[in-house]
Amino acid sequence: MIPHDRSSQSTTPLLEIRHLHLDFGTPEGRIHALRNVSLNVAAAEVVGVVGESGSGKSTLAYTVMGLLSENADVTGGEILFEGRDLLKMPAQSQRSLLGDRLSMVFQDPMTALNPVRTVENQMIDIQHHQQKSRSEKRARAIDMLHRVGIPDPQNRIGAYPHHFSGGMRQRICIAMALLVKPVLLIADEPTTALDATLEVQIIHLLKNLQREIGCSVLFVSHHLGAVAELCDRVVVMYAGEVVEQGDVRSIFRNPAHPYTRALLECDPGRLKRTTRTLPTISGEVPSLLGLKKGCIFSARCPQAYDRCLEEQPVDRPISPGQTARCHLLEENRLVSA
Amino acid sequence: MASLEALRGETGPELAPGSFRKTVRQLRKNRLGVLGAALVAIVFASAIFAPIIITHDPTRIMVGPRLADPSLLFLLGTDQLGRDTFSRVMMGGRVPLLVAFASLGSSLAAGLVLGLIAGFGPRWLDNLLLLLFDTIRSFPGIIFALAIIGLLGPSLASMIFVIAITSMPIYARVVRTQTEALRNSEYIAAERTLGAGTMRILAVHVLPNVIGPLLILVSMDVPAVIAVEAGLSFLGLGVRPPTPDWGAILNDGYNYIQQTPWLVVGGGIPIVLATLGFTFLGEALRDMFDPKLRKDL
Amino acid sequence: MWIYLLKRVFLAVAITVIAVTLVFMMIHAVPGDPAVALLGPRATPEMIAHLHREMGLDKPLAVQIVIFFEGLLQGNLGFDVLSQRPVADIIFEQLPYTIELIFVSILWAVAIAVPLGCYSAMRRNSVIDQIVAIMAVATIAIPSFVMAVYALLIFAVTLHWLPAVGAGQGFLDGLVHLILPAFAVGIGWVGYISRLVRASMMEILGENHVRMARSFGISEWRIVLHYALPLAILPTVTILGVGIAWLLSSAVFIEVVFARPGIGALIVQAVNTRNYAVVIGAVLVTTVVTVLATTASDLIAASLDPRTREKL
Secondary structure (H helix, E strand, O other), X not given: OOOOOOOOXXXXXXXXXXXXXXXXXXXXXXXXXXXXXXXXXXXXOEEEEEOOOOOOHHHXXXXXXXXXXXXXXXXXXXXXXXXXEOOOOOHHHHHHHEOOOEEEEOOOHXXXXXXXXXXXXXXXXXXXXXXXXXHHHHHHHHHHHHHOOOOOHHHHOOOOHHHOOHHHHHHHHHHHHHHOOOOEEEEEOOOOOOOHHHHHHHHHHHHHHHHHHOOEEEEEEOOHHHHHHHOOEEEEEEOOEEEEEEEHHHHHHOOOOHHHHHHHHOOHHHOOOOOOOOOOOOOOOOOOEOOOOOOOOOOOOOOOOHHHHHOOOOEEEEEOOEXXXXXXXXXXXXXXX | OXXXXXXXXXXXXXXXXXXXXXXXXXXXXXXXXXXXXXXXXXXXXXXXXXXXXXXXXXXXXXXXXXXXXXXXXXXXXXOOOOOEHHHHHHHOOHHHHHHHHHHHHHHHHHHHHHHHHHHHOOHXXXXXXXHHHHHHHHOOHHHHHHHHHHHHOOOHHHHHHHHHHHHHHHHXXXXXXXXXXXXXXXXXXXXXXXXXXXXXHHHHHHHHHHXXXXXXXXXXXXXXXXXXXXXXXXXXOOOOOOOOOHHHHHHHHHHOOOOOOHXXXXXXXXXXXXXXXXXXXXXXHHHHHOOOOOOOO | OHXXXXXXXXXXXXXXXXXXXHHHHHHHHOOOOHHHHXXXXXXXXXXXXXXXXXXXXXXXXXXXXXXXHHHHHOOOOOEEOOOOEEHHHHHHHHHHHHHHHHHHHHHHXXXXXXXXXXXXXXXXXXXXHHHHHHHHHHHXXXXXXXXXHHHHHHHHHHOOOOOOOOOOOHHHHHHHHHHHHHHHHHHHHHHHHHHHHHHHHHHHHOOHHHHHHHHOOOOHHHHHHHXXXXXXXXXXXXXXXXXXXXXXXXXXXXXXXXXXXXXXXXXXXXXXXXXXXXXXXXXXXXXXXXXXXXXXXXXXHHHHOHHHHOOO
16 A cells, blocks of 8 residues: 555545546456546545546545445455444445445436336335435425426326436436435436536536535536536546546646647637647557556657656646646646647 | 367466366366267167167067067067067157257258348338247247148158257347347448348358357257257157157157166166267267357347 | 237138148148048948048138138038037037136136246346246256156055045136146246246346445335336246247147146047147137137237337
């Protein structure tokens, strides 16, 4: 275990991920899906995790929830939730946190709900931590459905998931995740499967409800606009590593890592002039099979130089609360964006 | 051979926990495969070398001890006619093996031809053949077999005929599905534009693609056929006496079950060993060569 | 729903018609005269001619088939000259025994196999899972009549725990007489269904909605029973319908071994006496039972899933 200094922090954050390493065992070998990932989520804070597909952001979400597939193997680090390490906790006590202190909204609302149970039954099932009567639980569920904007929840609660559209189903999933009044909500690309107008609605819904309930949110997304809209802080992930993190303003106004800048340049919503071709980051996310030398982004980095191929960069402070993992920062060769 | 295949499937030194379990499972299945292969080898060897192994003429009726217990002279005792059970059991494997290979062979050939016709022929013919396959499949197998054998009279040929007919639809359907898929594929269309005839396409492209899955299906059907053969012989509707046959021996044993358990043991155990052996071997073959292939029910 | 039902009924009727026509054609094609076979070598030509008329064999094949289907529409399966009774009476006298045997066999097999399959899926590769896997392959492979003869030898002949033959008198005695036959018929199904449930359960447990249920800390047992099993059981329900054909087949042997009345025993007896009227009737009835069971199980499976239930 890598030693670290915790005394520098005045208050313990709600969620504290420290030097997390995670591998997947596959027939081809071990995939190092998360490498040295550290991040904090303070109470009532909304933290966005952005990155391309395959950057490990969803894996990170599942690791916190303890919902990894059987071939996943945490090889180092800790995940402190309210001061307790989730990775060392017995399965039973971890499960007692799920659906009580922690809850999650999933990516694909079309498959997230059980097709053979009514919404009512599923919403009552998830309140199993509460000692309330069935009718009380039902009333709370109807109230929550009302708050997420399901019309006529009194009658529609008895319906099966397939009676609802994709957007409605995601509203139901959000209602379920917030019904249990979590202190930390993990949202794994909750708007990716929805079309653009619905996405805006869902983001606003999440934002309003988060304020009402006062929970923290770990918001995983590859959509920068959504992250800018919703989050207080942003964590940028690339190929299983956190390359940069900081508060949302600094990241968007003053990105320090070449990858963050490339990512921002590729966002259609932020293009400064009209163009016929959307900019892309050339190259592909590298294979995480086996261990790589040097900086993980070096193969696609326009500013890579010999050191990037040889040596792994470490986190460098940029501004208060903002760090990035890049050799250029140290060399002061970074050209401001 | 089986264990070699398993080793080749391994992932190298960096074994993840998940793939480790998979390997263990493969080894376990292959261990059953090895057991199956051994049992099948024993069944074949005893059938082939039976004339050398046997201690008595299996059809000779002896005046001496009837329904005798096992002894050094009669290893498995004698039956109700004083015939040596051990010799009859040794010779009794020949009929089931013959039936299995003759019926599945002809069934495979018929299924292949009909499946190719259905898959490559005109739509109406395809529908007609499909209806025929479904009809045969919706008969309760043994009852249909009994009806036909009742008509043809019990004999080796009737048995082979009936088993060939009832197992044909599955093969034909597999061939049809594969053929249909290939027929609509781009490279067949390309072949056609190059002027390749239907027969050429069938022989060069379709046949090699369907024969593998078919052979696995056939290997998995062997135990079922052995069971049907034994069952028909058990009901007295198989080969005619005095030809030794496991099912017939089991029936003798059943008729004299109050007097001696040895005939039941002698007739039943080989059936169990043969069906188990072929089943384990068939499953191992499927797992090794075509894990996705599920037996079409 | 009605269009679906109509389609199924049409297919069922078509299959039945083809089946009976096939049997008729085969009777016609086979060398030898059923009447001669029935009467034996000492029959006079007059007797044979008389029996021909009585059995309808003097008419052309197509006419025989048409006459049979005409009768069928009036619920008439033909007339058995041997016992001088309508075939329908003989068959429906025997059918309940077979249905009873099949029903009890399936019931106990499902009752054991479903929990076993769930457990195997939850504790993959545990010792019990591996034992169940091997036992499943073995019990599927061993023919039911061999199982029956050994069950008879051990529990009836040697240990005298259970009655050897017959169907028994009254409900309780009937049940006791069912134990060994139902064991022999059902044991292979225990293996088969437990494998099937295990496979579909493992598939369902990997689906997104199960992960979501887990994310709320719902207990694994509740997830398996309330979230996964209603979905995982569907293939089994479908298979059971198709399985009626196999069950009827094993019932033939089991009824012979345990000397139980039933349609299987009836067919074997009819085949041995070359009683074609009964054979044709029994083939027809068992085919119809099979087709009905397949259709019913498809409908039941569809109605168990709310997504397909509404489309019915």
